[in-house]
Amino acid sequence: MLPSRSLSSCVSDPPRSMAPASAAARGAFREPQDAPGESDGRNGGAPQESVALTFVGSSFVSEQWSRAMGRRPLLSRGEEIDLTRRARTGEAEARERLIEANLKLVVSIANRYRGNGVPMEDLIQEGNLGLITAVDKFDPDHGCRFSTYAVLWIEGQVRRRLTNLRRCIHLPLQVAGDLRRLDRATDELTQKLGQTPTAKELAEAMGMPLRHVEQLLALPPDPVSLDERIDADLEMFLGDLLEDPAAESPDDCAVRSEAVHDLFECLRALPERYQTVLRLRYGLDGGGERTLAEVAQQLNITRQRVRQIQMSALERVRSLELPSPCSGGPAQSGPALPAATQQAEA
Structure with missing residues (x-):
């Protein structure tokens, strides 16, 4: 059997390099078998053993993880309150069970941001970090369900990861979000007006102060890598198209x-x-x-x-x-x- 790691270690210390998966081990996440004589907490026996996630290959298989998490029942409002209060007193088992019960929520949110140039496993890992933060900060006395509260932390952590990877120059999350809104508004107004919108038109469409929009427009564009591939078939990169000013014509x-x-x-x-x-x-x-x-x-x-x-x-x-170099020309x-x-x- 492939070695397994507990959920807490997987979230806090993700492996960076692993051997490729074998054909017999393509189930990326498996629940461990109960030891003889053990039963889960729902049957009145010993507390349920935490789900061990086995990492295979270089990426997560979110569908298999979703199926594994789908077999775990959702918590009721009363169970959330009880587990949260026990976790706040330092009970590790209650904290881990609250995390495990909401892992499927992490996969669901990570799927929304798929296709942004970040591997799915990185999105899930960042979402797990947001989920752990939500568990530590959740106060059941405020009257909302834990999943409603956790969504904000999970999405925030995933968006932060995307923002940091997309730009070489780090920007505050609020500024990065405003830039995304500015890009969308620019595209919409360009199609609507048939020309590039002015800063005043963008400010009115976005509901932002004109000065703030002008500051966003003045930000330097993100640097483009010379190693960026522009033609996959020809193995051509951006640097191949740039002229060397020191080269002789x-x-x-x-x-x-x-x-x-x-x-x-x-x-x-x-x-x-x-x-x-x-x-x-x-x-x-x-x-x-x-x-x-x-x-x-x-x-x-x-x-x-x-x-x-x-x-x-x-x-x-x-x-x-x-x-003369020309035939018949003067000397x-x-x-x-x-x-x-x-x-x-x-």
């Missing part, structure tokens, strides 16, 4: 490639010593730019002689004529050398 790449080609064509037209000086001075050999002293030491000549050779080589490069002057050329000449 195809036109610039083509111009640069042509300029480099022309530059080396010019170098090949120079004497070998001139080529060597220009390659070393401007790093055209891939080794980085060298100073006059470094070139002079490598060629075993003076710095002044290196400068003279460099200036003569540059003059020859500028005087060279290259064939072009030599290509522009690296930006450091002017600094070197100075």
Whole structure:
């Protein structure tokens, strides 16, 4: 048999990672068998053992849980009052029985919020936390049924979970609720008026002060993840469509490639010593730019002689004529050398 955990531990400490379910263990929630000689509290025997929920796979099966909870009878008004008062005195058994009797209410409320991008098991877990809070805060002397009171806490906890997961920037629950109302009102008025409504029209439709609506409209939109999938079939993400501002455009790449080609064509037209000086001075050999002293030491000549050779080589490069890239076009002057050329000449 798969290991089981009691309800209280399941609610307060939900498992985060579990092995996949086997075919023989697809019943996600099962009531444990009574031990020999035990009977439930309804038959006058020992108190009923708490329902143990077995977690299988990575998600809850709410239908199976609903069936398991449906076999537990609803509490009468008198039983609610009795269990609540006993729970407030610290009796854990009464508190747990009151929680178990209303677990089906949690599933019912969680189903209303299904399809919002949050797994069903997370919604149920949050609803369980709201149910526990309601049990601890419920006062039967106020005259309302426990389920009526618990709905507020369960829904509030579930909505809080949805709000926190939907937005990267945390907002108070009241503001998040107003934003949802604003979105609905905007959609309705846009369809009705045929244009985007103004802040004044939204304020009148929502029954809110104009200043509050303007503050809501001024809130920054929620950031969008670059990893958001936009095409499931093509495995395409939003980041794939954004241009890299630092990337070189195809036109610039083509111009640069042509300029480099022309530059080396010019170098090949120079004497070998001139080529060597220009390659070393401007790093055209891939080794980085060298100073006059470094070139002079490598060629075993003076710095002044290196400068003279460099200036003569540059003059020859500028005087060279290259064939036009367009067939039959006029000849072009030599290509522009690296930006450091002017600094070197100075």
